[in-house]
Amino acid sequence: MSDVFDKCSNWKDFRIAKATGLYPYFRSIEASHGATEVEIEGRRVIMVGSNNYLGLSADPRVREAAIKAVEKFGTTCSGSRLLNGTLALHEELETKLAKFLNRESALVISTGFQTNLALSSILGRHDIVFTDRQNHASLVDGIRLGFATERKFRHNDVDHLEQLLAAAEPDAGKIIVTDGVFSMEGDLCNLPRIVELAKKYNARVMTDDAHSMGVLGEKGRGVPEYFGLEAETDLVMGTFSKSFASLGGVLAGPFEVINYIRHKARSVIFSASMTPASIASALKALEIIEAEPERRARLLDIAEKMHNGFRAMGFDTGVSVTPVVPVHIGEQVKCFRFWKALHEAGVFANPVIPPAVEAGHALIRTSFMATHTDAQLDRVLDTFEKIGRRMEVIPETRPTSYEKVQIARPGSGVRSNKASDKWAAASAGELAAKGFTLDQLSRMSSREMAGKLFDAVEHLTWRAANLQPADLRKLGGASLKLWEKRGELGGKILEKGAHFFMRNGQDSNGSQAERN
């Protein structure tokens, strides 16, 4: 007899990640020093893993606005916008955002996640929604909660999009939905072509500008402004937890559409409204975004410095043209080890592993704030270089040349950078299927061999810990015994690995970071 909870007790990833020391999640921040540095486990680290692009979460004017709102309206609205949760402040923010975004109407919603869920309210049974495969999870869920037919196109593949549009029922209502800036790899959607296709096939267009509002375009209105295609983009969405120093989201577009969503979206009418403090923070941030374009300029300068800084060392930052700067590592466990070395060296960045990226394409995602100092940025670069060399992600000496990045500055029209062939072209299989022969092993130095074997042990531990009953059934009855002992397996393999290293008198992991 099975139990809904079985899947939870059978899940091993967490335990094994903790046991191997490669657990990169839910790190607890004890204090913040101007948002660019935070304290973790009593140590001060540089934060390059935040979406606080303009650094406004630490701005005294934003804090002051939040505090005043708490004093005037309390700590909560105790209800939904529809009923008792609408303050004049909510309406003020909506009016100002509509004006800022050049839209008839704007609707603010309690979280960015719920803002994308609200899309579901206009997706009827006779509609078709065309969606990029790498769109944010909240868009995926918003589309699942709607009743439209879903057609997914390959990431940023406008030819595939056109095939799907051409094959669709001509009379159906159609909408193309895409992230403006893709959050993990920092690349832009191909809005110019998407808009052309939308005209040709009579479809509406919506962009998720969570990572571009406040950041891209002359005025900071995001990807549609950047491409000069605001009139052609029917709906735009943004979140307040990135550039707006708050929590919440906005959906903007024609009055009739926004008004319909306002009254019909379940994530709006059945959820308590944004708190007074969050509304006031977003309002003040909007004022600063409009008044201080120099923040955007500084942020893009920083993005250029970091992309080129990493590339000069031999790292690959992929196709990104934005302050989201992915540093390509490749294999998942190696990525976790890279993350751990960064963590121990005082740099807070985030590992991104499959399924958020393709297998073999694991990366360290860095993202920057307009308020980072050059000294902080140089420390980050220096740390990456040391770890990258030690872990053989980059060569011992800097390459003689590298491809300089282009940044999506206002008016530049830049859409993409060149990634290395390995990054851009290699299939997931090619990158993931690595190993070595006994012959290769015999020619290794003991230090090299230790490293390789450590990798292999970690790999195996990880895989063994994640075996599923279905995987084992494929191996036939012989594996049943193994399966029964799966609980001890990870530990045993780890133990063997540990003995190996003790004999070799070294630990290829963290402690070396301090010696470097």
Place this chain on the structure above:
Amino acid sequence: MSDVFDKCSNWKDFRIAKATGLYPYFRSIEASHGATEVEIEGRRVIMVGSNNYLGLSADPRVREAAIKAVEKFGTTCSGSRLLNGTLALHEELETKLAKFLNRESALVISTGFQTNLALSSILGRHDIVFTDRQNHASLVDGIRLGFATERKFRHNDVDHLEQLLAAAEPDAGKIIVTDGVFSMEGDLCNLPRIVELAKKYNARVMTDDAHSMGVLGEKGRGVPEYFGLEAETDLVMGTFSKSFASLGGVLAGPFEVINYIRHKARSVIFSASMTPASIASALKALEIIEAEPERRARLLDIAEKMHNGFRAMGFDTGVSVTPVVPVHIGEQVKCFRFWKALHEAGVFANPVIPPAVEAGHALIRTSFMATHTDAQLDRVLDTFEKIGRRMEVIPETRPTSYEKVQIARPGSGVRSNKASDKWAAASAGELAAKGFTLDQLSRMSSREMAGKLFDAVEHLTWRAANLQPADLRKLGGASLKLWEKRGELGGKILEKGAHFFMRNGQDSNGSQAERN
């Protein structure tokens, strides 16, 4: 060729509600006076339409905690719990909530809505979820986002639940999900029977205690504590926008299950975390909830006073045993008119209409705070009585006797009150199908006739405005002309109605409220 946006431009409810003056939503609050009174359109009104049960949103200690958190941590965490959005404060709240709720583990999530969506992560393809038809929208959506088979049972009908359990695949994983207190009508789930059935059929149980945490049970732990069935309830959920003076939610249960949800739920890992101010407010509110049981006692005293106060006048407050006090009106347009009269008389309450309740069962939902004064409550009762008599919801003189309510006080075991036969038994059809014959009309006084005709005009206006093409197709080709002119229809009928009243020299609506 159709357009995704067509449904928005075709939607008429909003325009007609605005035109008739019967638009009760998104009322903008300009200022708050200790949460029990607020300013709307420059007027001060009594708030009995909030979920701020303990009145803590205005508590100076809670405000102080929120302000300190803004000073120390800024206005946002700029990322998800998983990556850069976990503060030591989040962990402190989780530890304290787990202790408070007697659970191994607790997980705090950015909104109550997203807390229920997180349930989806444990609903696998081979599971079956049994859900009350009147569960909150966020549970409905959480279940839709999961992959389990859904079995809906009739509201609070445990016999129907047992039929569904008995008919289900015995080997499937099973979970029964129910609101603890149903938010619109204030009734309790039948947790004792649900727990018995869960044991018999090997199912897990989850309660949504949004409206009972902080309110019911000796210690305020909600419906499972109230029934003495905490050990038998596997997962409990609560929101911070009600008793906790904040925004967010909590899911608590066994460590392995909560830990799995923490790492797998999309509404957790892909959404920015609760703001420092919201975490600090909830922490302080929890401290007060534990330290000041007198707030709960006062709230339940108020609930008793209001239920019995309304009943003494002849109103029906249904089966509620909680501080959610529904006042039964019946027909939807009448309910809107009742709402409007309350609004004009300075009482903020909310109309609840189909589909949130059954057709013919529209009600005014009132809900109370521990901080309401007796003088405020008496003003509310007085206002309801005047309007109720004028609108013939209650008789001109008080009934000689009425059924006293029982309130769900700790240890009482009370689960339900007696509703009037009309409220409890009449089918939606019986209540909705009202009208009068020419013969009846001829015997009416002119005042009575005016009232009846006004009702009919409003009714007709509302219905005409909401006609759908499919409705009209049923009427055959003759109605096409009418359909083409539907835009003008509401206005014309209203105009006729207005002429009628002018001739009779009275306005049965708002202005009379001031004369009374």
